[in-house]
Every structure is written in C-alpha cells, then in structure tokens.
Amino acid sequence: EAQVTQNPRYLITVTGKKLTVTCSQNMNHEYMSWYRQDPGLGLRQIYYSMNVEVTDKGDVPEGYKVSRKEKRNFPLILESPSPNQTSLYFCASSLSGQGFAEAFFGQGTRLTVV
C-alpha cells in the first residue's frame, strides 16, 4: 500500500530535550516536505527536499533541522525543543516538486513541549 509513515504519532517532551520525528514513504517520490498545523493558521511549510541530499528552508524553519540521506526517509529534528514548537506536524511527499503533483500526507505527529 502506498503510504507516508510518520513516527511517533504522539509525543510529549520537555524543553531542550532533542527529538526526531521520522518520516518514510514507499512511493519513490522525489519531493518531501514537513508542515506544521496550528489553530487558526493554515499548514505552514518548515523544510522541503527536492531529492536526496537536497534540502531547503520553507516558511518557518527556525528551530528545526532535516536530512535526506535516502530517498524514502526525511526525518525532522528538533535540537532543543521549546513550547512554541508544540504543534501538529505533517510529513508529505509527492512525485516531484512541480506544482501539478498531488501531495501524500502522513498521519501526523502531535507534539507537546512542556
């Protein structure tokens, strides 16, 4: 089954404790991205990757890191989480970064930083 898998689905952590949210897709997609969803705001892009070893900042990259060492995986790293990073996070992939390719989303990770 074609899918984007995120882990964990839920996470409560403390300020400053490094964490990684994993994202994996099995569709051989070139383009992957991370979004955060906050109440009253639309999905906002954090980082994206056009292909292996190619990553770039989205609209809200501060406090996050990513890597793309393999085509299927695109982990999101919070080196020193803060309470303002409490949010619902989605990973997404698409065939390419061209705008006509629909995005496939993971099931989301609800992160709480206390």
Place this chain on the structure above:
Amino acid sequence: ILNVEQSPQSLHVQEGDSTNFTCSFPSSNFYALHWYRWETAKSPEALFVMTLNGDEKKKGRISATLNTKEGYSYLYIKGSQPEDSATYLCAFRPNSGYALNFGKGTSLLVTP
C-alpha cells in the same frame, strides 16, 4: 507566505443539501491550485490538482472550478452526506519556488 483565503471558515448543512466554498489566491504568478479533504484524526487527502484557467474537475458528488485570471476556485458538493464532514483545504502553488501555500480551510459539518 502567500495569502490564500478560504471562505466560509465553517459551514453546517443538512444531509441532501448542496453546498459550495471558495478559495482565493494571488492571480499573478499562478502555477497550480490543489484541493484536499481532511477528516478528523486522519491525514489530508488530495481531491483535485488544477492548472488551467477554466478547469473543471469532478469526483463523484464533488466538483471544482478554477479562475486563474481573477484568482479564485470553487468547490461544490452536491447532495451532501454525513461522510462529507471534513475540513477542505486549498493550496496555491506559485510559478516561483516549490512551496504549497495553504489556506486555513473550510470546516464542513453535515448532519442527518
């Protein structure tokens, strides 16, 4: 971040009603417009990707139109059913850059 507006913010209709909502986006620098359906506790799923002015797409009871010159798209649901209850997101992709710019969504509730 480009301004993508969706209206109304929420909508409550009775089963069998037809309904529509709007997505407004910058008319210049257009490349593509996406519609996604997002059910509670699930992930957003693509409904349509539209690229040409005047495009009309249909999937079952749901259809969408696109006007790139004036910068809007309409999503129509004919004969709403309770299972149509979800948040409907539109996303604008400009000609420059690689980001999808999402609106805040329209939350639809269909009651029997």
